[in-house]
Amino acid sequence: GAVVSQHPSRVICKSGTSVKIECRSLDFQATTMFWYRQFPKQSLMLMATSNEGSKATYEQGVEKDKFLINHASLTLSTLTVTSAHPEDSSFYICSAPDSLNEQFFGPGTRLTVL
Amino acid sequence: DAKTTQPTSMDCAEGRAANLPCNHSTISGNEYVYWYRQIHSQGPQYIIHGLKNNETNEMASLIITEDRKSSTLILPHATLRDTAVYYCIVRVAGANAGNMLTFGGGTRLMVKP
Numbered sequence: 001g002a003v004v005s006q007h008p009s010r011v012i013c014k015s016g017t018s019v020k021i022e023c024r025s026l027d028f029q030a031t032t033m034f035w036y037r038q039f040p041k042q043s044l045m046l047m048a049t050s051n052e053g054s055k056a057t058y059e060q061g062v063e064k065d066k067f068l069i070n071h072a073s074l075t076l077s078t079l080t081v082t083s084a085h086p087e088d089s090s091f092y093i094c095s096a097p098d099s100l101n102e103q104f105f106g107p108g109t110r111l112t113v114l
Numbered sequence: 115d116a117k118t119t120q121p122t123s124m125d126c127a128e129g130r131a132a133n134l135p136c137n138h139s140t141i142s143g144n145e146y147v148y149w150y151r152q153i154h155s156q157g158p159q160y161i162i163h164g165l166k167n168n169e170t171n172e173m174a175s176l177i178i179t180e181d182r183k184s185s186t187l188i189l190p191h192a193t194l195r196d197t198a199v200y201y202c203i204v205r206v207a208g209a210n211a212g213n214m215l216t217f218g219g220g221t222r223l224m225v226k227p
Contacts, residue, residue, distance in 0.1 A: 001160065034214055043201075044158070044217040093157050097213045105150075105157035 002028045002098045006106035013084055014114055021079045021109045023050075023094030029074035030096035034103075035067075038091040050077040084113045118202045123222040126196075132189040134221050136202030139183040146207045147178060147185045151198040152220070158201065161187065165207075192225045199223070 003026040013019050023033055031052045036044040048058045048069055056069035068080040077096075081088055093108045119137040126132040138147065148163040162169055162176045164185075169176045175188040189196055201220040 004157075006157075032213055036217075043219055044152075046214055046216070049214065091155070095157075095215070101208055101213055102160070103213070103215055105159070108155065108157045110155065 001102075002026075002096075002104045004094065004096050004104045004106040006092075006094055006109050008109060009107060010110045010112075012112045012114065015085050016083055018080055018082045019084055019111060021081070021092055021094075021111075023077045023079070023096070023106050025075045025096045025104075028096075028098045030077075030098070031074060033071065033077040033094055033096045035069065035077075035079050036093045036095070038093060038108075044093060047079075050079075052077075081111065084111070086113045089113045118204060118218050120200075120202055120218065120221045122219065123224065125224050125226055126189075126192045128194060128225055128227050129191055132192040132196065132223055132225070134187040134189075134200050134202075134223065135184065136187070137184045138202070138204045141182050141204050142206075144206050145204045147176065147182075148203045148205060148215075149174070149176065149187045150201045150203065150215075151196075152201065153195075153198045158217075161200075163207070192223075194225050194227065197223060197225045 005024045007022045033050040035047045038044045047062045048056045050056050050069045050071040052071040058064045071077045089112050094106045095103045146163050146165050149161040150158040152158045164176045178185045199220040199222050
């Protein structure tokens with residue numbers, strides 16, 4: 001199956017700093033990618049849909065100015081958590097659909113904000 | 115996408131079959147049943163999907179009832195590495211369908227020695 005990578009896999013940062021997470025589709029192109037957030041012992045919650053060449057669409061309750069999304073190319077989407085705070089600590093996961101609309105997930109990024 | 119209901123947790127003995135049920139009584143005619151699993155601290159992994167016929171691959175078997183209102187994922191010989199949260203999702207498949215997946219609570223399967 002298709003492969004989606006994320007970088008970094010783990011990041012620890014100080015409160016108030018910004019953190020960028022990359023999501024790449026390695027062997028296919030994706031005009032759309034999805035960003036999920038998962039808190040401990042909870043399910044994945046969709047945060048936003050990243051669209052190549054246009055603005056991302058955000059789920060209700062997700063602040064677009066805090067979670068900046070840039071879909072720079074057909075294989076790369078980035079999520080920047082701006083002015084991170086401890087409550088932003090979570091597991092962030094991206095996914096991308098292939099040409100048959102089958103979803104492939106990245107390995108996730110564990111963010112810890114001190 | 116239709117809502118699914120799964121037990122919160124299940125235990126299974128190593129080497130035995132693990133049968134994970136899922137109810138999806140409001141499934142539409144064009145919606146498939148998908149199963150993913152998530153091992154701790156990893157991204158979800160696709161397992162199998164089906165529309166109405168039973169399906170089998172190298173990982174698992176999927177049994178869908180005739181009325182399509184429920185299904186069962188079967189791991190024929192569970193190993194310790196199968197310990198994970200298993201998500202049952204119903205969605206329209208195909209290139210023209212909406213792409214996102216909506217995750218419910220899933221079933222936490224614990225395979226014990």
